[in-house]
Amino acid sequence: MDEHPHYAQVSYSFNWDSLTVGESIDHDSMYVLAYRVINIWKSSMVVSAFDKPSRGRYLYNMLEERIKPITVDTAVVDTAVVDTVAVDSVIVDTVSTESMGDDENLLVESFRLKSGDYKFVAFSRNDLEIDYSSVDNYLCHDEVPLGDMNVIYKTYEKGDSSLHFTIADWVDYNAYGEKERYMQPSSQPIYYDTIAVRPLRANGQYHIEFAQPRRLTQHIEINFGIRKVVDNQPFTVDSVFAEISGIPYVINLATGYIDIQKTKKMMFKAEQDIDSVDNQLVRCKGVIDVPTIVESSAEDIFMGPGIMQVMIMCSTQDSSDETKRLNKKFQGSINLYHTLKRAGLIRFTDDRQHAMKKKDSAELIIDAEMRINGEHILENPDDAAGLDRWHKVDKNPPIIDI
Numbered sequence: 001m002d003e004h005p006h007y008a009q010v011s012y013s014f015n016w017d018s019l020t021v022g023e024s025i026d027h028d029s030m031y032v033l034a035y036r037v038i039n040i041w042k043s044s045m046v047v048s049a050f051d052k053p054s055r056g057r058y059l060y061n062m063l064e065e066r067i068k069p070i071t072v073d074t075a076v077v078d079t080a081v082v083d084t085v086a087v088d089s090v091i092v093d094t095v096s097t098e099s100m101g102d103d104e105n106l107l108v109e110s111f112r113l114k115s116g117d118y119k120f121v122a123f124s125r126n127d128l129e130i131d132y133s134s135v136d137n138y139l140c141h142d143e144v145p146l147g148d149m150n151v152i153y154k155t156y157e158k159g160d161s162s163l164h165f166t167i168a169d170w171v172d173y174n175a176y177g178e179k180e181r182y183m184q185p186s187s188q189p190i191y192y193d194t195i196a197v198r199p200l201r202a203n204g205q206y207h208i209e210f211a212q213p214r215r216l217t218q219h220i221e222i223n224f225g226i227r228k229v230v231d232n233q234p235f236t237v238d239s240v241f242a243e244i245s246g247i248p249y250v251i252n253l254a255t256g257y258i259d260i261q262k263t264k265k266m267m268f269k270a271e272q273d274i275d276s277v278d279n280q281l282v283r284c285k286g287v288i289d290v291p292t293i294v295e296s297s298a299e300d301i302f303m304g305p306g307i308m309q310v311m312i313m314c315s316t317q318d319s320s321d322e323t324k325r326l327n328k329k330f331q332g333s334i335n336l337y338h339t340l341k342r343a344g345l346i347r348f349t350d351d352r353q354h355a356m357k358k359k360d361s362a363e364l365i366i367d368a369e370m371r372i373n374g375e376h377i378l379e380n381p382d383d384a385a386g387l388d389r390w391h392k393v394d395k396n397p398p399i400i401d402i
Contacts, residue, residue, distance in 0.1 A: 006202030007063050007112040010034070011053035014122070014193075015211045029056070029125040030191075030210075031135070036116040037197055040142045044135075045111055046125050053207065055107045060139050063112035115202040120195035121146070122210045123253060129154060129184045146254050151190060151216065153249035153291075155181035155264050165267050167241055167311060173333055173393040174245055174265075174307045181264045183249060189289045190216045192253060215360045216251055218345060220293065222270075222286040224366040226312070228374075234277035235316040235328070235374040240270040240284050244336075246294035246305025257354040258291045258346065263305045266290065270310075281369075292357050293364075295340035302333055302391055306340055309333040309393075314374055332370065332377035334390050339364050 012032055028050065034043045043063075047056030124130075134150040156163040158172065165185040193210040200206055222244070226237055247266055250259040270284040296306035311331050318324040347358045368387045371378040377392040 006115055008115055008200035008202065009110045009205045010113050010200065011110050011205075011207050012047050012056075012122075013052045013054050013207070013209050014049055014213060015209055016049075016213065018212045018214075030054070030122045031059075031125040031132070032056075033121040033135075033139070034111075034113050035119045035121070035146065036114065037119055038117055041114055041116070042139050042142075043111075043113060044139055051109075053109045055109050056111075057106050057108065058111065060136075063114065110205070113200055115200055115204075117197050117199050119146070119197045120208050120210075121192075121253065122194070122213070123151065123192045123216070124188075124190045126188060126190070129186055129188070130190075147252070149253045151251045151253060153183045153264070155183055155249060158182060165269070167267065169329065170241075170243070170267075170311060171331060171393075172243075172309075173331065174243075174303055174309060176245070176304050177262075183247060183264050183266045183290075185266055185268045186289055189219060190251070192216050216253075216256065216291070216357075217289045218292050218357050218359065219289050219361040220287070220345075220364060221362075222288075222308070222364045222366070224284050225369045226282040226284060227369040227371045228280050228282070229371050229378060231373050233316050233319075233374070235314045236275040236277055236279075237272065237282045237312060237372075238275070238315050238327075239313040240272055240282075241267065241311045241313075242270055242286055243267045243309045244286075244288070244293060245307045246296070248291045248294065251291050255354070256356050257349075258356060260292075260294050260346070260355045263294050292345045292355075293336075293340060294346075296335050296337045299335060299337040299388070302335055302393075306336050307333055308336055310370070312372060312377075314372075316374065328374060330372075330376050331393050332390055333393055334366065334368075334370075334388050336364065336366070336388055338386055338388050339366055 014030060028048065029046050030049050032045050032047055036042070041061070043061040044059045045056050046059055047054035131152040131154045134152055138144045138146065138149045163182055163184065191213040193213040195208055195210065226240070228235070228237070243265055245265045246263045248258045248260050248262070249264050251257070266288060268286050268288055270286045272284045273279070273282050275282050294305040296304055309331060310333070311329055314328045315325040316328070318326050343362045343364055344358055345362055346355045348355055366388060368389060370390045377390050379390070379392060
């Protein structure tokens with residue numbers, strides 16, 4: 001037991017005024033870490049992103065007050081008056097890595113922390129998308145420094161029922177890596193903030209405001225157009241799905257460094273104009289929030305990171321039955337080499353050992369239009385220098401390890 005077991009009372013809140021215009025907060029809770037820097041002790045809690053002060057519950061190292069009889073001058077003091085006696089046995093550590101649940105009665109506005117000098121860290125809480133094992137390892141081991149703590153995205157195989165967005169007939173024409181793994185489709189940013197070391201004295205009451213939460217992820221819009229080439233029967237583009245590769249899944253909380261050596265994929269449904277048989281151009285947009293997108297190593301390959309695959313769902317009128325439409329779907333891909341180069345999403349440290357995001361948001365505008373005739377994608381000419389080219393895919397994709 002610590003030499004100075006008396007606790008301080010600490011409440012939290014978040015000020016989102018520093019966010020840029022149009023930037024939204026989609027999550028409703030934040031993970032808070034309290035780290036005592038001398039005579040190391042750590043605690044964590046999950047709190048509301050919006051309440052002032054934030055209501056929440058303990059996740060790790062809850063300080064619980066327990067009444068216990070003590071002996072003074074060989075006489076037993078009645079348990080009812082223990083609170084008036086300064087004794088170590090009043091406060092006991094309760095270690096638990098499990099949530100306290102969502103019971104309103106368990107939510108509190110003030111949290112007990114042992115007295116001492118603390119650093120505070122807060123970041124977005126999203127159990128559906130984020131693996132917090134690195135955070136748990138930091139909390140449970142005193143020798144693990146704050147700099148080793150990462151946000152790690154959960155990843156899933158394509159057929160996993162836990163993956164929220166899958167397309168049953170999707171054929172992967174970009175099978176790279178040891179295992180094909182997908183991140184959950186997401187437009188939810190991850191925010192992070194830290195408070196410099198400050199003292200908490202025994203029996204004191206303190207309020208910690210995280211005043212400048214910053215975005216760890218990048219908000220990326222992907223814009224492209226589909227040009228309809230009607231050779232025979234008119235058709236409509238009914239929906240467009242996409243998969244993008246080259247998405248890192250590990251971000252260091254202390255430095256913002258992104259691990260770009262290993263990347264995963266993400267599927268999403270593109271927003272699009274409502275199409276008609278007379279329409280010639282369909283504009284499409286995908287919106288994702290990810291650590292970044294890593295570009296391909298060359299402009300003329302269609303395997304590895306930086307490749308976007310699409311599935312186009314089209315339909316046409318059944319000439320034999322006016323009440324029916326015939327459906328057709330086909331796939332294509334594009335290497336976003338030039339598009340990502342122009343976007344300049346990341347920068348490297350001087351020693352070229354680490355990558356960091358260069359901007360909070362970016363718009364990827366694919367200049368080359370996708371041309372379709374209702375049956376397949378029409379290849380772009382080879383002389384389109386400086387433009388990414390749409391590519392129709394084969395029915396039997398090769399599987400390679402990069």
